[in-house]
Amino acid sequence: MGYKIPNGGTFQHAATYVAALTFSAISNATEAVATVVGANLAVGDIVLVSSGWTPLNGRVARVKAATATAITLEGINTSDTQIYPALGGAGSLKKVLTWVLVPQINDVAFSGGDQNYLAVAFLEDSQSRETPTDKSPARMTLTVADDPAQAYVPIVQAADASTTVHASRLNLPGKDTIYYGAFTSWSPQPVVARGAVMTRTITLALQAPITRYAS
Numbered sequence: 001m002g003y004k005i006p007n008g009g010t011f012q013h014a015a016t017y018v019a020a021l022t023f024s025a026i027s028n029a030t031e032a033v034a035t036v037v038g039a040n041l042a043v044g045d046i047v048l049v050s051s052g053w054t055p056l057n058g059r060v061a062r063v064k065a066a067t068a069t070a071i072t073l074e075g076i077n078t079s080d081t082q083i084y085p086a087l088g089g090a091g092s093l094k095k096v097l098t099w100v101l102v103p104q105i106n107d108v109a110f111s112g113g114d115q116n117y118l119a120v121a122f123l124e125d126s127q128s129r130e131t132p133t134d135k136s137p138a139r140m141t142l143t144v145a146d147d148p149a150q151a152y153v154p155i156v157q158a159a160d161a162s163t164t165v166h167a168s169r170l171n172l173p174g175k176d177t178i179y180y181g182a183f184t185s186w187s188p189q190p191v192v193a194r195g196a197v198m199t200r201t202i203t204l205a206l207q208a209p210i211t212r213y214a215s
Contacts, residue, residue, distance in 0.1 A: 006172060011108075011142060012099040013184065013202075014167040015155050017048070020092040023071070026051065028086055031064060032078040034071045034093060041066045041095060048167045048181060049073070051091035053084045058165045058207035060179035075211065096167050100152045102202065104145035113138035113206075138206040140180065146190035146198035156202055159184035165207050175215040181208045
């Protein structure tokens with residue numbers, strides 16, 4: 001039995017990246033191996049994945065093993081060929097070079113990600129039943145103190161303007177880290193209320209499953 005308290009955690013957004021490294025193939029395995037040419041990635045590097053496999057596209061992963069021709073993505077299970085059809089996952093890896101801290105967070109809210117269902121009823125049924133379909137879009141919203149001088153502000157503004165998927169991470173006490181691949185949105189107008197701290201919001205529209213690692 002165990003539990004965690006998030007107090008003392010920190011949040012970081014990717015600030016800069018290395019040029020994307022193309023992989024021509026990726027294996028169906030309990031830990032996927034990408035086939036590359038002339039790679040210079042190292043164990044422990046964090047990469048944002050683009051892939052022809054939709055469930056992998058936009059996911060953030062940690063490099064478990066690296067050579068010039070093969071990169072192993074830690075904990076990324078692609079063994080199910082129904083979800084990850086063989087020979088269909090080619091794409092690229094974009095290493096996060098630097099991160100920027102987002103301080104002064106006073107609320108973290110999650111929404112969406114709920115299971116959707118289809119109601120099914122046949123002529124002979126006296127009661128409808130539900131069958132699972134997909135899950136609703138997931139979103140993470142950070143409420144932060146309004147402080148335009150912070151180093152992260154131009155980073156998230158640029159991410160917002162780019163309308164491309166970016167990496168971010170939540171560093172929890174006890175060395176657990178949760179990684180997100182998401183579209184980033186930044187509120188230009190602070191919330192103003194008498195007697196209250198002025199705030200803005202950073203919204204992350206998640207584009208792939210989260211990845212969680214213990215260091």
